[in-house]
Amino acid sequence: MKSTGVAVALLIGTIVLSSACGEQRAGKPKLILVLSIDQMRFDYLTRFNDLYKGGFRTLLDQGAIFSNANFRHAMTWTGPGHSVILSGRSPRHSGIVATAWYDPFLRRVVDAVEDPAHSPLGGEGSGASPVNFIGSTLGDVLKQQSPESRVVAVSLKDNSAILMAGPRGDAAYWYETSGGNFITSTYYMSKAPAWLENWNILRLADRYAGEQWTRLVEDEKLYEQYAGPDAIEGEWDRKDIVFPHSFQGTPPQEGFYEGVKRTPFSDNMVLSLSLRAMSAHQLGLDDSTDILAIGFSATDTVGHLYGAESQEIMDQLLRLDLILEELFQEVEAQVGLANTLVVLTSDHGVLPLVETLQTKGIEARRAHPQILEGAMEQALENRFPGVGGLIAHFARDTKNIHLDEEVMRRHQLEPREVESAIIDALLSTGLVEAVYTRSQLSSDEPSTDPYIELFRNSFFQPRSPHLSVLVKKYTYVEAYPGGTGHGTAYDYDRHVPIIFMGADIEPGSYPDPCGPQDIAPTLAQLLGFDYPREEDSRLLSEMIRSVN
Numbered sequence: 041m042k043s044t045g046v047a048v049a050l051l052i053g054t055i056v057l058s059s060a061c062g063e064q065r066a067g068k069p070k071l072i073l074v075l076s077i078d079q080m081r082f083d084y085l086t087r088f089n090d091l092y093k094g095g096f097r098t099l100l101d102q103g104a105i106f107s108n109a110n111f112r113h114a115m116t117w118t119g120p121g122h123s124v125i126l127s128g129r130s131p132r133h134s135g136i137v138a139t140a141w142y143d144p145f146l147r148r149v150v151d152a153v154e155d156p157a158h159s160p161l162g163g164e165g166s167g168a169s170p171v172n173f174i175g176s177t178l179g180d181v182l183k184q185q186s187p188e189s190r191v192v193a194v195s196l197k198d199n200s201a202i203l204m205a206g207p208r209g210d211a212a213y214w215y216e217t218s219g220g221n222f223i224t225s226t227y228y229m230s231k232a233p234a235w236l237e238n239w240n241i242l243r244l245a246d247r248y249a250g251e252q253w254t255r256l257v258e259d260e261k262l263y264e265q266y267a268g269p270d271a272i273e274g275e276w277d278r279k280d281i282v283f284p285h286s287f288q289g290t291p292p293q294e295g296f297y298e299g300v301k302r303t304p305f306s307d308n309m310v311l312s313l314s315l316r317a318m319s320a321h322q323l324g325l326d327d328s329t330d331i332l333a334i335g336f337s338a339t340d341t342v343g344h345l346y347g348a349e350s351q352e353i354m355d356q357l358l359r360l361d362l363i364l365e366e367l368f369q370e371v372e373a374q375v376g377l378a379n380t381l382v383v384l385t386s387d388h389g390v391l392p393l394v395e396t397l398q399t400k401g402i403e404a405r406r407a408h409p410q411i412l413e414g415a416m417e418q419a420l421e422n423r424f425p426g427v428g429g430l431i432a433h434f435a436r437d438t439k440n441i442h443l444d445e446e447v448m449r450r451h452q453l454e455p456r457e458v459e460s461a462i463i464d465a466l467l468s469t470g471l472v473e474a475v476y477t478r479s480q481l482s483s484d485e486p487s488t489d490p491y492i493e494l495f496r497n498s499f500f501q502p503r504s505p506h507l508s509v510l511v512k513k514y515t516y517v518e519a520y521p522g523g524t525g526h527g528t529a530y531d532y533d534r535h536v537p538i539i540f541m542g543a544d545i546e547p548g549s550y551p552d553p554c555g556p557q558d559i560a561p562t563l564a565q566l567l568g569f570d571y572p573r574e575e576d577s578r579l580l581s582e583m584i585r586s587v588n
Contacts, residue, residue: 068567069381069542071324073371074333076125076200077360078118078340079526080386081348082107082537088266088357095364096357099384103541104583106550111388111536112557112576114494114510114529115438118340119152121387121556122203126333127177128560130497130574135174137503139199142433142442149433153202155227162213162232163221163240168198170207170227177206178560178571179331185569188328192321194222194314195335196306200387204333210321213313215306217297220245222313235320244309245300246291252284253303255351256358267354274395274406275352276345278522283351302345304359307338311363315370324375329567334367336360345523347393381542381566385556389533390526394516404514407471409436412509412517416441419465420458427451430458433505438527439472439517440505459507471515476508494529497576542566544585554580 085100092100099105113120113130119139120131131137136152143150155169179191193205193212201212211228213236215221221240224232255263263270275281285303289296300306314334317323323330339356346352371380397404413434420430430453432444441462448455459477466472474491481492481499495508511517513530526533538554541547544566555577562580564571573579 068329070327070329070379071371071375071381072329072331072563073367073380073382074126074204074331075364075382075384076122076195076204076333076335077384077386077537078197078200078335078337079343079388079390080339080537081389081532082109082535084339084348084353084357085537088354091262091266091358092361094361095366095368096361098365098368099382099539099541102547103382103384103539104545104547104550104580106538106552106554106580108551108553109385109536109538110531110534110553110555112494112534112555112574113497114491114508115498116388116526116528116533117438118197118387119199119203120498122200122335123152123173124556125385125387126179126204126206126331126560127173127175128557128571128574128577129175130557132497132499133175133574135172135500135503136203137498137500138435138438138440141503142435142505143503144432144442144445147432149435151199153199155225158225158227160216160223160225161229162223162236163216164218165216165221165223166198168202168214168225168227170202170205170209173203173207176208177204178563179206180208181564181569181571182329182331182567183208185567186328188326189330190321190323190328191331191333192317192323193333193335194310194317195333196301196310196337197335200335200337201333204335211317213317215301215309217294217301220291220297220300222309233320235316239313239316243291244312245297248287248300248303248305249290249296250287252286253305253355254284256355256362263351263354267349267351268396270351272347272350272393272396274393274522275347275350276522277520281346283355285352301337302341304338304342304356306341307336307360307363310334310336311367314367318370318374324371324379336363343390344525347396347524348390349392349396378543381545381563382540383559383563384537384539384541385559386536388526389531389535391514391516391524391528391530391532393524394514397514402514405471405512405516407515407517408519409434409439409517410519411469411471412439412466415465415469416462419461423461424451424453424458427453431462435505436519437525438505439509439511441507441509443506455506462507466509471511471517472509473512474510476510478504478506481508491529494534538580540580540583546583546585548583550580550582552582554578 123136158167195201198214205212
């Protein structure tokens, strides 16, 4: 859609938020606003710093910015990342080892938040809940301390909203492409609230039918300066890689609703629903601290398709800058930013586009997962002729491998011999850096391997694979012809922003190592109660002006 005069004015003008509630208050905040920008690399803050005039500008000028924040687990996927943000628990303790994992008893892949015991409310979709999450979140403990407190989460993705809301969350809302609605589930309430049904009647997604995604700023040279050329070989399907981008299909086709997710405008829908939820749940309007967690997911979908250095990702972030500005203005009007503690982070980073890395002289490679599959199948056939079905599941996204233990028992095979054959085959492809067995990851034996502790933090035996695979650095193994991804233990997937902004926060840059696991215990400290911490976590005390 074409940019409006207002949007351009916001982009080129500097906005300073004032507090309608007077001076900054001391004491507990009325609202904790948690913002998860899906797939946001830390360098997005620095690369486009000069262009931010809205919400990012406010955070950069008034927030405490932790420049060396990295996830401490290896499986950098949406599910584990969001499960950490408000729990402080690594996958080895929360059980959220991936966004989806293979269940050997059901003999199929299960989603991190799927729950057949509950039904969708507000529209078509699947039943979902935090039933697979083990433990408590900050919101759970807050509600024990203060029963009047409310915890609500909104996101384009179900696992983002549900895992940030936590087991005791009052509500979680997410988008479903089967009907183009935002829904919730019977885990949270017995029927869809009237305000949600009324919001869905607006059909915000349908309004993009026949429109185009154009650049927010008309100056194409600005995009070339900060992001390079428009069309980069290796983007998405290698066809639709030039502005403007059209919406495919028409509502109510599911393909159309899926297509909306691939544009910045999905964040506009999340903002609209979030503001409505904030008002409906009366968040931040009394003396009990409430939590509103919002997952903005368009950066992830755009990043997957066009890469971290594309004009599309630049445009997405400039548009998100305006969305965050509108959000802060509404929070100011309803609650007062002086009464609000804002936290911004991400669930993971992303590998730059392979072709972009190659132009910089970096040895990067794009490969098809069939190379790994073929090597394993051939090795097993050579080593154990006539024995089929040894691999119960090979996950093409995570590259992890579940073995069929029943087949091994039936043929009296030693699991270590089967594992050894597979490991040798994977390493022989030149695509794999390391492969970790369950025995290695369940052990606390010291190691000089720089990645093994990250994999141990991702390991939860009832759900983790027999073999956890780390592909080589700057290698993207995927069946799709273009785009890029994440999910590794490398710094480009683990390095994310952490920003705190509020009355008790000292603005500035903080370079000491930290990670998203530190967010929940630090928020608990600011709220005045204890919270269990992981052994490798810490409190971000250096930014706190005073502890109440």
